[in-house]
Amino acid sequence: MAEAASELFSYLTVGGILFALGLIGFLVRRNMIVMFLCAEMMLQGISISLVAWGKYHANWGGQMLVIFILTVAACEAAIALALVLMLFHRSGKLDIAFWQEMREEGQPAYVDREIPEEREEDKVWPTLTPAGRLPSRDPEIDLHRSRV
Amino acid sequence: MTALFGEGPVWAAIPWNDLVASPLAWGVIAGAISLLLLIPGSSQRARTPGLIFAAASLVLFGLGLGRSESLGAQLSVWVLAALTVGSAGAAIAMRSAVYSAIWFAVSLLGTGGLFCLQNAQFLGVATVVVYAGAIVVTFLFVVMLAQPEGHDAYDRISWGPLAKPVVVGSSALLLGLVLGTVGPALGVIGGKPVAPAPAKTVAATTPASAAGSVPVAPAGSAKDSAPSTDAAPATAAAAPPARSAIDTIDNRGHMARLGSVLFSRHLIAVELGGTLLLAALVGAVAIVIQGRDERAKPGVGTGEERNHG
Numbered sequence: 001m002a003e004a005a006s007e008l009f010s011y012l013t014v015g016g017i018l019f020a021l022g023l024i025g026f027l028v029r030r031n032m033i034v035m036f037l038c039a040e041m042m043l044q045g046i047s048i049s050l051v052a053w054g055k056y057h058a059n060w061g062g063q064m065l066v067i068f069i070l071t072v073a074a075c076e077a078a079i080a081l082a083l084v085l086m087l088f089h090r091s092g093k094l095d096i097a098f099w100q101e102m103r104e105e106g107q108p109a110y111v112d113r114e115i116p117e118e119r120e121e122d123k124v125w126p127t128l129t130p131a132g133r134l135p136s137r138d139p140e141i142d143l144h145r146s147r148v
Numbered sequence: 149m150t151a152l153f154g155e156g157p158v159w160a161a162i163p164w165n166d167l168v169a170s171p172l173a174w175g176v177i178a179g180a181i182s183l184l185l186l187i188p189g190s191s192q193r194a195r196t197p198g199l200i201f202a203a204a205s206l207v208l209f210g211l212g213l214g215r216s217e218s219l220g221a222q223l224s225v226w227v228l229a230a231l232t233v234g235s236a237g238a239a240i241a242m243r244s245a246v247y248s249a250i251w252f253a254v255s256l257l258g259t260g261g262l263f264c265l266q267n268a269q270f271l272g273v274a275t276v277v278v279y280a281g282a283i284v285v286t287f288l289f290v291v292m293l294a295q296p297e298g299h300d301a302y303d304r305i306s307w308g309p310l311a312k313p314v315v316v317g318s319s320a321l322l323l324g325l326v327l328g329t330v331g332p333a334l335g336v337i338g339g340k341p342v343a344p345a346p347a348k349t350v351a352a353t354t355p356a357s358a359a360g361s362v363p364v365a366p367a368g369s370a371k372d373s374a375p376s377t378d379a380a381p382a383t384a385a386a387a388p389p390a391r392s393a394i395d396t397i398d399n400r401g402h403m404a405r406l407g408s409v410l411f412s413r414h415l416i417a418v419e420l421g422g423t424l425l426l427a428a429l430v431g432a433v434a435i436v437i438q439g440r441d442e443r444a445k446p447g448v449g450t451g452e453e454r455n456h457g
Contacts, residue, residue, distance in 0.1 A: 003215075003217050009334050011266065013213055021236045022240075024240060033249070033293075034239075054268075055266050060405075060409040060413075064410060067271065068421055074282065074425065075427075078428045079432055
């Protein structure tokens with residue numbers, strides 16, 4: 001039995017954990033791009049479960065469904081990124097709470113009470129490792145360049 | 149699924165004693181604690197206790213996973229599952245959206261590996277290729293949109309002090325219920341299956357509906373699977389699922405059989421998927437163009453627009 005059922009259970013566990021993590025992230029985080037990634041993470045959990053069930057039942061249906069999940073996820077990514085870009089251009093930030101005026105009528109607005117200070121070790125932005133010699137820059141051109 | 153779980157409410161089917169003895173339950177609890185400590189929220193804490201709880205929960209989950217037939221298979225499942233779950237947890241715990249995207253890409257690599265372990269090589273490669281492209285694009289969006297001066301305040305906070313405990317607690321409860329019902333039903337937790345296994349009618353019914361180009365299942369396998377459907381004793385979980393020629397999922401001729409199934413049984417769905425992709429493409433372009441028109445209306449010059457867009 002035991003191999004097939006126990007192998008299935010391993011993958012169901014991993015899929016369930018991925019789904020739960022994606023759910024938590026989608027509900028807790030406020031950055032729109034992170035929320036989008038968390039939705040994709042939930043889809044990944046479902047995909048792992050589907051493939052595992054398909055292997056357990058010796059049926060291609062699971063893998064077929066995952067192929068279509070990939071298709072729909074690609075569509076979702078295209079639409080979602082276009083929407084995120086639009087919303088960012090209108091509000092200037094990726095905070096989903098900025099759009100809370102679309103909430104249901106009669107609901108109180110959510111206001112941030114306290115914003116914790118950023119820790120010192122978090123004030124690091126990822127940078128690219130410099131490769132090669134630094135090219136000489138024209139100060140004239142540098143004047144016109146915005147921050148890059 | 150009610151046949152799998154039996155009659156009555158879900159929690160009645162859970163053998164609580166076996167569940168408490170299972171490391172999975174403790175893994176869920178440790179994971180919930182580590183997420184409470186690590187996810188950005190209303191208060192800042194030291195990172196070390198959260199990381200300790202995360203490692204403990206990974207170890208407990210590894211102990212609770214099912215056993216494979218060989219040590220190599222078991223090791224690869226452990227490594228890939230730890231990679232997938234650990235980097236997924238890091239993706240939602242990171243303060244910076246850039247690091248979130250990177251960790252999510254790592255998690256996708258683990259997912260692709262898990263697909264390959266399950267004889268789904270095409271899906272493994274497709275996941276890595278499709279999502280890697282999508283994630284690179286997302287990553288570029290983040291780099292372009294986020295402010296390089298520092299992190300934004302909304303990445304450090306959540307929806308008030310209650311949101312994090314409520315969400316993490318309910319998700320852990322949901323995961324525990326799912327594992328606590330599926331595990332005993334499959335006979336993994338507790339030793340004996342509490343419910344009959346799902347009927348193995350799949351292999352017996354599908355070859356009849358297959359297209360003509362698909363090889364017909366040998367009569368023996370259909371005959372073998374027939375008694376197990378109506379008998380369905382409590383030990384039916386012990387019997388391996390009945391297999392037919394078309395439905396055997398293994399490494400030999402994987403792509404050819406995947407393609408033959410995809411383009412025979414699911415041909416209409418393939419066409420619909422292609423149409424959906426086209427519609428999404430047109431929709432994404434339409435959304436962006438419409439936004440540009442509305443922004444151009446208040447009289448901003450077109451050169452200015454080009455710089456912003």
